[in-house]
Amino acid sequence: MRVGLVTTSYPRWRGDAAGSFVAGHAAYLRRTGAAVEIVAAGAPDVDAAWDRAEGVTRIAAPTGLFYAGGAPEALARGATGGAAGFVARLTAAVAVRARRWDAVAAHWLAPSAWAALATRGPLLAIAHGGDVHLLAQRRLLGPTLRALALRGARVACVSSAARDAVRAAYPRAQPLVQPMGVDDDATAAIIAARAARPPASPITIAILARLVPIKGLDVALAALAQLPARCTLVVAGDGPARAALEHRAAALGVSARVRFVGWLDAAARDALLAAADAVCVPSIATPDGRSEGTPLAALEALAAGVPTVVTATGGLAALASHGAHVVPPGDPAALAAAIITAITTPTTPCRDLGWAIVGPRLDAHWRR
DSSP states (O other), X not given: OEEEEEOSOOOSSTTOOTTHHHHHHHHHHHHTTOEXXXXXXXXXXXXXXXXXXXXXXXXXXXXXXXXXXXXXXXXHTTOOTTHHHHHHHHHHHHHHHGGGOSEEEEESIIIIIHHTTTOOXXXXXXXXXXXXXXXXXXXXHHHHHHHHHHHTOEXXXXXXXXXXXXXXXXXXXXXXXXXXXXXXXXXXXXXHHHHHOOOOSSEEEEEEOOSSGGGOHHHHHXXXXXXXXXXXXXXXXXXXXXXXXXXXXXXXXXXXXXXXXXXXXXXXXXXXXXXXXXXXXXXXOOXXXXXXOOOHHXXXXXXXXXXXXXXXXXXXXXXXXXXXEEEOTTOHHHHHHHHHHHHTSOOOOOTTOBHHHHXXXXXXXXXO
């Protein structure tokens, strides 16, 4: 079977975190025997050798729209210049290549699923959360879902919150709720590294996230101020809110206990997960009603058996069944208390979050 993957974000080099779950999906499909071709947004720092090895065709995209803190945030800031042209180029590229595809998976309803509407064979449209909110704001969610239904596409949502929004916009929709998978091999290596790590005196709390308002980093900084002095926070990720967050850390008097380490490649992310005493995902709902999907960082931590604290927003709320400590969003005191509980409570790796489990669930929904 020849499968096309249409996406905005795809790793620009081996180990790049951007769109890593799409690469995980591609790797899973290849393990089933499928030949996979990827059509993705371009970027100036792409490794051409990596793209050739992965079968990636890059489509020229406006600077700053993707790979720079998140497309929904960029569009909210007014970075719409060139977006329409990108959608047209993506659609044209998919139309040419889809002639040799037997099935298509589109990550993000817009613009990826739009671009895949004219293809043939089974089509899976995966909604990641921000795309659902953006389309609903612009009154395009219902029309998009109707067009997908006419095409005979199947829809998957990474959270029940996204599913509910989809159903509200198009009641006939029957989406599957399925978070994306984690890398099974990387998870096994992290588990082994954690088993061998020496006892640590300082407590390391890790956050792996884009530095944008929905991620709730300011809440985590306020929680850190309520934690013992031996607790330190390592923030892996970057984005437009970094300067404001550094200023907030200084105002709270916790600058010496916070390290903003910027973007990490896959190996460095795995090393941080192996060393962390806890992972915190303090996301909030934004004032305009947007909530999280199911961030991969939370799934990676739970799969590796890292004590994990998340907030009850979007898909994160459902992670209690996988062992996460869930607290109300925007509550620093509750977050601090849950972190203490998490690091003093024995944990075990969650075994059903890898692509070996997630992939067949998606396949049963669309690839027949």
